[in-house]
Structures are given as structure tokens and as C-alpha cells.
Amino acid sequence: MKVIYIEKAQWASGLEKAGDSFRLWGPVRRGQFYAFEELAGGQVPALDFRNTRLSAKGLVYPQSEKMFEYTLDPGQPDHDLLKEAQKDYSPRAVLGIRPCDADAFELVARNFDTPEYQDPYWLRAREAVTLVGLACAAPCSTCFCTSAGSGPFSTKGLDILLVDSGGNFLAQVATPKGEAFAQAAGWRQPADDAAAAEIDRQRQVAEARIDSHVATERLRQQDTLTLHAAPFWDDVAFACINCGTCTYLCPTCWCFDIQDETHGRQGVRLRNWDSCMFPLFTLHGSGHNPRGQKVQRVRQRFMHKLKYYVDKYENGIQCVGCGRCVRHCPVNIDIRKVCELMNSYTLAGDSCAVVS
């Protein structure tokens, strides 16, 4: 993979130049957290964060997004007809995204880009975005990316991966989109072989720092109905308050709702993030609810990520190991522990046989 040097002295000026042809987003400090925001001209992203509180999911897939506009005014010739909402899909770059969060886009693409149907909103926004990632030299204690198919130096989903090397960044240019962004920023100083070796050295150090892991190798062979009926779900769900924080923070949660919102005679058809933690998510018009109980909803979240997805795509778990749900769950539910319960579950281990 092509590697270039970016002297830190040329970082801000390069971004300024790139700003002529790209809208730029990057982490900005907000209180004790960091959030992705659009950068004003001359503003540089804050790169001293571990990770942003929310992933960059919303930059491609907004929490609330207009799909269509309409008028209900019978005097208008196009009344009651849905019209495509105007969108800005001009080129944009996300600076400083962590490799796990970039990998999440690859994973979510399996939901929105299928042989039968393509979601135009997600795909166009994804196409418009260039991802300039920042390698993780100092992972959090809750990070388990290396056993979730990603890694602190993974380039999956990224167009450029920046590795901090003191006075400069070593930039791995992974795609033509990354090449175009580097050109726009005027970063073109090729790095020598020593740079690749330095990246490799740092990668090994960073990977070794991740001491949290999940075992997933038995998930595929597990029987769906057996896992579904396992007795540990009551324990897992006991403390859950169905707040939905896990699903909203998760870079790989993709579920949504569609709603019409009318003001006077004008309105929009919106789609909003939704959550399998909420009873309304599955409530039938009749009042029947196939996942009306909390334990059914908690089980759905973990079964989806760690079993249904695994079986459907044969591409590992629906999780990149960012650890946000672990850090922010108000009742300390830990996906790593649930994964272990699911991975190691055997019917024999469930027996209540009295050993004499």
C-alpha cells in the first residue's frame, strides 16, 4: 500500500486546501466528550481523543433524515404526491475516524446494498464520503476490535489511514478516493520503506495493548433455537432498562423507522433511527407484540449481532469491538460477556443433574 509523509506543519494548510473541494468533518471537543462536527475554514480536527462518544455513523446515515417532501394543499397540482427531498451529496471527508468505526460502514453496507434492493440515501451518502482514519496507538480498556474482525490499524473501509509518527503523519493511501483527497490537500511526499516498517512496528505495539477479546468461533455452529431458548437471557436482561443507548451508540446498528410529519399542509416523510430495545418497534396494530417483553428484546439485540448476522453473511459478528455499548450502558451490560455465554453454551452445561 502506498505510504506518504505529511509533515504536521502541512496538516492545517493541506486541510485548508482540501476544503476547496471537500466539506470537512472531524472530532471537536464538547465538554468531556468528542463529537464529529463540520469544520469551519481553517479549523483543524481535535486529534487528542481516544474515540468520539457517537460513531461517525450519522454522517452517512443521519439520526433523522428527510426522504420525501409533499404538500396536502388540494390547490397544488402535485398535492399528495411524494417528491424526492433535495440532498447535498457533494464530496466530503471525515477526518480522524477510528478504524473500527470505518470498518462498521463495510458491515452496514451488507444491509443497505443488497442484490435485490439498494438504499439510495445510504449508498449516495457513503459514496460521497472519503474516510481519513486515525490509527489507535492507545486503545481503551473496553476495546476488543482485534477479535471482532477489525483492529487499531485496520484499513477496512478507510481511504487513508494516518499514523502519528511524532513530527509527521505516515499516511497509508488505501483507495483512489484517498488518493484524490491527498492530491486535493497537496500531500504527495512519498515515504520510504522505513515508513512501512514504522507503521508495522506501531501496529504490533497497539494490537498487543488490546487485552480484551471475544471468542466467536463456535457461534456459527450453535443451533439458533437452542441459543434462543438458553436460560441465561433472563440474567442478561435482568438489569436492562431498555433505554436504547447501546443501539444508538453502536456504529453497526442500522434499524430505522419511517414517519410522516406534517406542519399545516406541508410535510416530509422521514426516516429515523429506531431501536430493537423499544416495544413499539414490533407492536402489531392488533396489540399483539412478538417481542413485548424486555428479555425478548435484549435477546434480539444480541442474537442479531452474534448469531443471525453471523449465519446470514458468513462474515463474522455484527460488531467491530469499539466498546461504546460497554462503556455507556447505564446498567453495565457487557456484550463481551454475552458473547462468551453464547459462544460457549452447551445444552449439557445447562443440566441440573445432581452430582452425587
Add this chain to the structure above:
Amino acid sequence: MQNPYLPYAVRIEDIITETEDKNLKTFKLAFENPADEEKFAYAAGQFAELSVTGKGEIPIGIASSPTEKGFVMFTVNKVGLVSSHLHTMQPGDLMGIRGPLGNSYPWELLEGKNVVIIGGGFAFTTLRASIVYMLDPANRSRFGDIHVIYGARSPGMLLYRDELAGWEARDDIHMHITVDATDDPHWKYNVGFVPTITEKKAPQADAETYAIICGPPIMIKFTQPVLDNLGYGHDHIIMSLENRMKCGIGMCGRCNIGRHFVCKDGPVFTLAQLNGMPKEY
């Protein structure tokens, strides 16, 4: 890129109040743009999202047969926001439909086979589509014996009553209409719950006979043992499911049963398939 969320514009041509409680109305819809009808090529058993601008969308089984041209038809129970609003709409009003969505009844598999249709209440819509499809002169010879067991609470709660009477008069379809109870002295069909009538009237199972069953959970619960007793294998029992839906194309995440989406992988599953899936429907 085609936008799968954009409905085709349709105009309400006719509205028929089907049942005596007036809670079920059939909407006959015509495409505003005739070319859209071609694009909306469907098979019996599929559904569509009905879109009422300003209210939202609802997934409803297609009650018309693909052999019926010039319109599509949906029978809607008045339940929630969209369906209640739909019930106030008038012929001439504009709305939208998105689809066709989901799989259909397995028509290739059913070719040359005997078909036993078992329906209850207002879950008879895609079954009506199936019957009209099979009885079409171009199709009737492609199927063996056709039995229909259809029940409702009372005579006035049966859907498509004129058509039912027409089918009763034919000799190429065995109709077994029933009601739970009635005080109508002129009622000339069966009285009894669907499972009971199934026990009496449904043919014995064989490899060439498939049952399609669609109805309220309580009917399905008590009909299944009857079919078991008659010897129907679970891969010969075909069911159509419902779950709450939004997108209808397998993306929004809510209608899943295990790894399968009712909207995209279903709504039609065999009982054998359902036996291997969590009971989240």
C-alpha cells in the same frame, strides 16, 4: 438508482364495505401512470405498502389476482392511524402503493398439485387472490383438486360474499364455507369452527396435496393438529405471516424472525421452515 421507497401514484376507483361491522373495506386502485402497472407485476401471496401521504404506510396483502388487469385490490381492516384514515377516503382520492413485496405462494411447486386453502376471518385476502388465479381459464388445468375451507364469525363477516356464492356454484372447486354461529334460517352452508370443518371436509394428505393456511393465531393453533392427524407433512403446510413492517425490503430490521425477514424472505413460509425459527411472530 431506483428509489425503492417511492410509491407508485394510484387513484381509488372503488370502495366496497365488506363486512357487517363495516371494519373491512376493499379498495380498488388504478395506477395513475399506466406504465407503473407493468412494473407492479406480482404473484398471489405478495403484499404491498399502501402509502397515504401525511399519514404513513401499511403493509397489506394483495387481494387481486395477477390475472385481473387494470386495477389492484386490497382489503383493509380498520386498526391504526393509516388504516383508519384510509377508511375515510373516497373514490377519486390519490394515494400510493409500493411493491410488490415479499415472496408469494410457491406457484411452481404447486403446479399439478391438489391445493387445500384454509382461511379464517379477514386473512382471506391473498387466499382470494390465489383462488381467482387458479380458477382463471388459462390456469385451472395446471392444478389438481382445489378445496377451500373458509370461516368467519357470522355470515355478515365473510369477505367477498358474492364471489363465494359464485365459486359454490362451480364444479371445479370444492367450497366449504362456514360460520362460527348464525341465527339466519336461510344459511345453507356449514356451521362450526374452521378446525372442525377442516377435520370433516379436508382431503387426506398425500405427496401431491398442499395446504395453504392463513388466519388468526387461534385458528392456526387448532387447525394444525387436525392437519397432522390427516397426515400433512410440515413441508406440505404453507403459511403466510404478518409482523410490523416499515421498509418492506429487509432493511429497517423490525419484522425479523431469527435471521429471516417476514417482508423479504416471507411472508410465505412452510411449517417445516417455521419449526426451525424462533416464535417471534
